[in-house]
Amino acid sequence: MKCSCCFITTFLMYGWAVNAQVDSLTPSLKDINLEEIVITSQIDPQSLNKSVNNIRVISKEMIKNLGAVTLSEVLNQTINITVTPNSSTGASTVSMFGLNAAYFKILVDNVPLVNENGLGNNTDLSQISLNDVEQIEIIEGAMGVTHGANAVSGILNIITKKSAKNTWQLQLTSQEETIGSEYKLFSQGKHIQSFKASHNVNEHWFVSLGADRIDFQGYLGGQLGSNYSFNDGKRGYKWSPSQQLQPHALISYTKNNLRLFYKFEFFDKAIDVFYPTVHSTYNETLGTYKYSKDERYFTDRWYQHFNATGKIFNGLQFNLSTSYQVQKRAIETFNYNITYDFERDNVKKVDQSMHVLYTTGTFSDFFKNNQLLNLQIGYELVNSKGFSIVDAELNSKKDINKTINNYDFFSIADISINNRFSIRPGLRYSFQSLFNNQYSYTLGGKYLFEKGYEMRAAVGKSYRTPNFQELYFRNIFDGHYFVGNENLIPETSSSFETSLKKTTTFYTSLLSNQILFSINDIKNRITSAYVGDMGATPMYQNINISKYRSINLSTTNQYKYKDFNLALNGSFVWVSQLIDNGSFKTSDAYLFTYSLGGNVSYFIPKWNTTFATYYKFTSEMPSWEVGSKQYVISKLGSYSWLDASLRKGFWNHQFETTIGVRNILNVGDVNRSRINEGGGHSVASNILLAYGRSYFLKLTYNLNFN
Numbered sequence: 001m002k003c004s005c006c007f008i009t010t011f012l013m014y015g016w017a018v019n020a021q022v023d024s025l026t027p028s029l030k031d032i033n034l035e036e037i038v039i040t041s042q043i044d045p046q047s048l049n050k051s052v053n054n055i056r057v058i059s060k061e062m063i064k065n066l067g068a069v070t071l072s073e074v075l076n077q078t079i080n081i082t083v084t085p086n087s088s089t090g091a092s093t094v095s096m097f098g099l100n101a102a103y104f105k106i107l108v109d110n111v112p113l114v115n116e117n118g119l120g121n122n123t124d125l126s127q128i129s130l131n132d133v134e135q136i137e138i139i140e141g142a143m144g145v146t147h148g149a150n151a152v153s154g155i156l157n158i159i160t161k162k163s164a165k166n167t168w169q170l171q172l173t174s175q176e177e178t179i180g181s182e183y184k185l186f187s188q189g190k191h192i193q194s195f196k197a198s199h200n201v202n203e204h205w206f207v208s209l210g211a212d213r214i215d216f217q218g219y220l221g222g223q224l225g226s227n228y229s230f231n232d233g234k235r236g237y238k239w240s241p242s243q244q245l246q247p248h249a250l251i252s253y254t255k256n257n258l259r260l261f262y263k264f265e266f267f268d269k270a271i272d273v274f275y276p277t278v279h280s281t282y283n284e285t286l287g288t289y290k291y292s293k294d295e296r297y298f299t300d301r302w303y304q305h306f307n308a309t310g311k312i313f314n315g316l317q318f319n320l321s322t323s324y325q326v327q328k329r330a331i332e333t334f335n336y337n338i339t340y341d342f343e344r345d346n347v348k349k350v351d352q353s354m355h356v357l358y359t360t361g362t363f364s365d366f367f368k369n370n371q372l373l374n375l376q377i378g379y380e381l382v383n384s385k386g387f388s389i390v391d392a393e394l395n396s397k398k399d400i401n402k403t404i405n406n407y408d409f410f411s412i413a414d415i416s417i418n419n420r421f422s423i424r425p426g427l428r429y430s431f432q433s434l435f436n437n438q439y440s441y442t443l444g445g446k447y448l449f450e451k452g453y454e455m456r457a458a459v460g461k462s463y464r465t466p467n468f469q470e471l472y473f474r475n476i477f478d479g480h481y482f483v484g485n486e487n488l489i490p491e492t493s494s495s496f497e498t499s500l501k502k503t504t505t506f507y508t509s510l511l512s513n514q515i516l517f518s519i520n521d522i523k524n525r526i527t528s529a530y531v532g533d534m535g536a537t538p539m540y541q542n543i544n545i546s547k548y549r550s551i552n553l554s555t556t557n558q559y560k561y562k563d564f565n566l567a568l569n570g571s572f573v574w575v576s577q578l579i580d581n582g583s584f585k586t587s588d589a590y591l592f593t594y595s596l597g598g599n600v601s602y603f604i605p606k607w608n609t610t611f612a613t614y615y616k617f618t619s620e621m622p623s624w625e626v627g628s629k630q631y632v633i634s635k636l637g638s639y640s641w642l643d644a645s646l647r648k649g650f651w652n653h654q655f656e657t658t659i660g661v662r663n664i665l666n667v668g669d670v671n672r673s674r675i676n677e678g679g680g681h682s683v684a685s686n687i688l689l690a691y692g693r694s695y696f697l698k699l700t701y702n703l704n705f706n
């Protein structure tokens with residue numbers, strides 16, 4: 001580990017030293033793209049180096065090199081981001097700077113993605129297919145002005161493909177993957193198929209149609225599957241099987257300055273949960289047989305997005321989107337007859353759902369031919385209808401149906417003081433139906449020094465509104481009382497960020513180094529707190545009581561030479577949390593964690609082959625955990641993630657094959673230790689983060705013709 005730290009420090013120092021020496025060299029970089037275009041949070045699409053925001057781009061080449069099928073497989077290799085999977089539900093969520101997925105917003109084509117508890121946050125990464133993605137853009141830090149509530153730690157915007165170069169394009173993909181060491185063609189492993197057909201009808205109309213399917217057969221990991229009939233704890237899976245299907249369609253129209261598109265997507269996923277307890281019984285028809293009480297979870301999502309961009313009124317630019325999304329989760333309980341292999345007593349019901357009507361629009365280019373000022377004004381309207389079945393007193397259930405609306409208006413401006421210095425102020429005001437009205441502001445700036453140095457800085461204020469679960473959740477049964485709180489108020493956060501970047505080009509090489517420092521303070525943070533007793537049962541309720549501060553220092557370093565790419569990155573995070581649950585509270589001591597990452601790829605034109613390797617180390621992660629007498633520190637052990645692949649094209653890229661290995665270092669169960677309140681010794685348990693080393697083979701066939 002010391003070697004890794006020394007290596008990344010040496011690389012950074014070497015990069016700045018080389019930067020100081022090579023600026024006199026004449027650039028000659030026809031093969032190096034310095035104009036990577038980004039659109040997230042921009043008034044107009046522009047090159048990455050002109051953006052006031054710090055934006056990281058995950059290209060489709062990286063997605064291909066990783067053989068990534070879902071978003072979680074890409075973010076596993078992204079610095080500053082931690083992916084947390086759940087082996088029972090199959091869900092994977094993201095955290096950044098110690099803040100969970102409630103603070104990080106995920107969008108598709110600038111529209112937040114719905115889930116059962118809200119819009120944009122707590123998104124299950126395993127539900128997002130990457131087959132139709134052009135690139136992914138990530139902005140760290142508070143983005144409340146441009147993206148509203150809950151964009152506190154950052155945003156991720158998935159840009160999908162909306163055009164094709166040829167009249168007809170057909171793509172067929174098949175991918176086979178082991179689950180650890182487990183694989184059989186039909187009964188074990190992961191089996192992925194995707195299909196997409198695109199057609200330029202004429203110079204104005206374009207249509208595409210496709211579907212993605214993922215058949216995950218589950219990870220046994222020493223368990224003995226659903227048909228095992230002994231009651232010794234060996235029945236079932238360590239990672240539950242799931243099947244998901246995702247058809248999608250797009251139609252677009254382009255003429256002059258007008259562009260319209262309509263996108264439709266349906267997502268369906270089923271997860272089978274087989275419990276270890278086995279029961280024996282008898283009836284006259286079947287005789288003696290064994291059965292288990294199992295469950296199946298269904299998730300359905302309907303996604304519709306209509307977008308219009310163009311110019312009106314003497315060059316005024318507009319961009320309007322309207323989206324209607326629905327996500328539902330249903331639970332099916334059943335008795336599985338293990339002896340005779342059939343189900344009975346099936347009962348299925350929807351226990352959570354969210355219906356969202358979302359519309360947003362921006363208007364810009366008010367001052368035609370003005371190179372000094374570009375103003376954008378915008379709006380966002382959200383109508384959310386949530387449903388959940390929750391616990392009530394006396395072991396009963398009740399339905400919760402609630403509607404939450406917000407109507408937001410915002411404005412940002414890009415002001416060029418001169419050709420080196422620009423600032424970006426912004427303000428958003430949100431009219432809330434359930435809470436007091438909220439506001440966000442930001443002030444960012446960029447200064448371009450001589451010799452390729454770029455400095456950026458920003459201050460801002462954002463807010464997070466309580467989600468549906470925090471407001472209305474109720475878990476009440478014998479000895480347990482945990483409930484939400486309809487009187488919660490939004491959390492507020494203030495942030496500061498600054499960065500220094502140096503990009504140097506010399507001959508056919510590019511060297512880029514960046515250091516970023518940020519601070520984020522959160523007030524009125526929501527915590528489950530002790531509020532009294534109901535008989536002998538302690539009652540806990542969500543209240544606004546905690547404080548949070550994170551300090552982040554990160555560095556990204558990239559070197560390109562012709563077809564060779566090397567990147568080394570590091571992130572160091574200090575988190576202070578003051579949590580008070582009414583009985584006892586934490587100290588405000590800073591807990592430290594860090595991660596180091598890097599990747600290297602090399603393309604051999606003669607062979608039409610790319611070799612790529614990605615590595616990420618995550619240090620021990622401490623966090624506060626409530627105990628019986630006090631808060632104690634729990635630590636998740638450190639682990640390393642290493643992926644490698646070889647990708648080769650045949651017949652002028654008409655056929656492409658990728659072979660690779662995920663999780664080469666065989667991460668599975670990671671130790672979680674906790675201080676014993678009685679004697680101060682460490683108490684250990686294991687958290688299943690992955691299912692070990694796996695191998696994949698991906699075959700893609702592209703048929704293009706005019």
